[in-house]
Amino acid sequence: MSEDQNGRNIMMSGAELVEKIDVKTKNIRTRSLDISFNELSDMYEKNELLITPEYQRLFRWSEGTQSRFIESLLIELPIPPIYVIELSEGVYELIDGLQRISSYMHFRGHHPERKEEDGSFHHLRLVDCDIVEELNGLTFADLPKALQIKLRRNFTRVEVIRKESDPQLRYHMFKRLNTGGEPLSSQEIRNCTIRILDNEFINFLIKLSKEEDFISCLSISEERLRQRYDEELVLRFFTFKNYGERYTHEVEDFMTEFAEAVAGKDLSFDYATEELCFRKTFKILKATMGPNSFMPMNPKGQLIYRFSTYIFEAFTLGIQQHLSKIDLSTFDQVAKIGIIFENIKKDERFRSITSGGGKSSYAQLRARISFVEDYVQENL
Numbered sequence: 001m002s003e004d005q006n007g008r009n010i011m012m013s014g015a016e017l018v019e020k021i022d023v024k025t026k027n028i029r030t031r032s033l034d035i036s037f038n039e040l041s042d043m044y045e046k047n048e049l050l051i052t053p054e055y056q057r058l059f060r061w062s063e064g065t066q067s068r069f070i071e072s073l074l075i076e077l078p079i080p081p082i083y084v085i086e087l088s089e090g091v092y093e094l095i096d097g098l099q100r101i102s103s104y105m106h107f108r109g110h111h112p113e114r115k116e117e118d119g120s121f122h123h124l125r126l127v128d129c130d131i132v133e134e135l136n137g138l139t140f141a142d143l144p145k146a147l148q149i150k151l152r153r154n155f156t157r158v159e160v161i162r163k164e165s166d167p168q169l170r171y172h173m174f175k176r177l178n179t180g181g182e183p184l185s186s187q188e189i190r191n192c193t194i195r196i197l198d199n200e201f202i203n204f205l206i207k208l209s210k211e212e213d214f215i216s217c218l219s220i221s222e223e224r225l226r227q228r229y230d231e232e233l234v235l236r237f238f239t240f241k242n243y244g245e246r247y248t249h250e251v252e253d254f255m256t257e258f259a260e261a262v263a264g265k266d267l268s269f270d271y272a273t274e275e276l277c278f279r280k281t282f283k284i285l286k287a288t289m290g291p292n293s294f295m296p297m298n299p300k301g302q303l304i305y306r307f308s309t310y311i312f313e314a315f316t317l318g319i320q321q322h323l324s325k326i327d328l329s330t331f332d333q334v335a336k337i338g339i340i341f342e343n344i345k346k347d348e349r350f351r352s353i354t355s356g357g358g359k360s361s362y363a364q365l366r367a368r369i370s371f372v373e374d375y376v377q378e379n380l
Contacts (some may be wrong), residue, residue, distance in 0.1 A: 004166070029162035032081075035071070037104040038152040039353050040082075043092075044101070049084070050093045051101075052204070054190035067136075071129040073104075073154045074147060081157040092160065098106075107140050107151075137185030177355045185227035187235070190259055198263040204271060205234045213282040217293040220307050235259060236309075237281075238274060240365065243267070247362045281316055282324050287328050288338040296343045296355060310354040310368055315341070318372025325380060340379050344372060 012020070035043075043049035061069075072079060082097030085338070109123040127219070129135040146359070158210065194202050208214065209231045222228055239249070239258040245308050247254055261267035285293045294312045296304045327333050353359065353368045 004087050012054065014026045015093065021330065030160065033158045033162045033237060034155045034162060035158045036153050036155050037101070038111075040101055040156075040158075041105050041110050044105070048091050050087070050091070051098065060236060061099045061103060063124060065099075066124055066323060067126040068130050069100060069103045070124075070126060070137055070151070071131055073151055074135070075131060076154075079156060081159050083159045083161065085161045086163045088163065095161075097156075104151075118296075135232050140268060184208070185229070185232070186256070187228035187232035190256055191228060191231070192265045194259050197260065198265070200271075201259060201269070204275075205231050205238075208278055210277065210281065212280065213286040214292055215278065216286045217296060218307065219305070220289050224289075231273055231314060234278070234315070237278065238269075240317055240369075241277075242274075244362075244365070247365065251360055253269060269305070277320070277323065280326075281319065284319065284323075284326055284337070286326060287334050288341050295297045299348070299351070302344045308354060310359060311345070312374050313365060314350070314354055314368040315344075321373060322376050324378065337380070342375060344375050347371075347375075350375075 040049060044051065069079075074271075079100065080097075081096045081193065082100065084092035084097075086097055087093055105122070106122070107124040107126075117296055123139045126135045126138050140151070143151070184376075191202055191206075209228075214234070215230070218230060218233070235255050235258070236251075239255045243254075243258045243261075258267070262269045292309050293350070294309075296306070296308050296311060298304055326337060350368070350371050353364065353371065359365075
């Protein structure tokens with residue numbers, strides 16, 4: 001469907017729809033190659049197959065799952081194709097198939113992330129093979145020579161998205177390939193997929209997530225940090241600060257939509273100004289509340305030691321219109337602001353709009369932000 005001058009949807013004719021599909025189809029250039037896992041491993045070592053740091057840290061298959069994959073290769077079970085993007089002639093970037101390549105390299109003792117304390121590579125010892133149980137306990141060196149050769153020469157289909165393809169379509173292809181399989185956090189998927197559109201915005205989020213003032217205000221678990229929740233919070237801040245009035249649907253999709261718009265240059269984003277704003281926001285919060293910034297309080301005014309996303313939104317966004325008026329140069333000013341923030345957390349109305357579930361609508365988001373805005377305005 002398209003829109004008329006008044007924004008109303010107009011149904012596209014069948015011929016127009018066919019033409020639209022044909023145009024998109026022509027913008028994807030692909031070719032298929034049959035490449036052995038041994039050659040893929042060699043390509044990786046020679047920097048002809050690139051795997052970004054974000055992909056490498058997502059190597060999560062258990063040793064049992066890795067072992068069953070090796071078993072599948074040995075007994076010639078069919079496996080899904082591997083997908084790569086062509087960066088230049090003969091140089092590819094992996095977009096789907098990390099687990100399979102990494103499992104092969106681990107079994108061969110080539111995986112760069114699998115090292116022993118003495119610096120040597122760790123060799124996977126097969127476990128939990130359930131079709132040929134006799135494989136359990138074996139390393140690559142333990143296999144008969146015939147099986148070693150069979151494994152080295154085992155081919156897989158590699159689908160190459162040519163460099164001439166439309167980057168937007170390449171992006172959507174990666175996004176769809178990587179929303180199933182091993183469970184990844186939303187931010188981990190974004191960090192990989194958005195890079196296909198542009199590196200700048202994701203690198204910006206990662207950089208700010210490492211800011212000392214920001215880190216000092218967070219009280220989140222190591223598991224959530226491992227899943228890049230700190231980076232997701234940076235994205236959440238900028239999404240609702242710059243795009244909040246468009247918020248009408250599920251928040252994860254909404255943040256992805258904003259990231260896509262910025263990375264795809266469909267939305268203006270002043271990196272220098274936004275960074276200054278971010279830095280001052282968390283400088284204020286660190287000076288006044290520190291690691292307790294986003295912890296709720298109970299009716300007795302006692303801290304509840306857990307991170308609250310609702311309170312994160314309320315304070316980080318609620319002080320935006322007051323940034324220029326907040327001066328942290330004197331102890332008295334810092335103390336005064338700290339008392340204001342504490343009183344906000346103690347307020348029964350604030351606690352009611354930042355506790356419990358089901359408060360993710362735009363109206364509820366606006367209510368908690370406005371509460372902080374108005375309270376600071378009246379008491380600063």
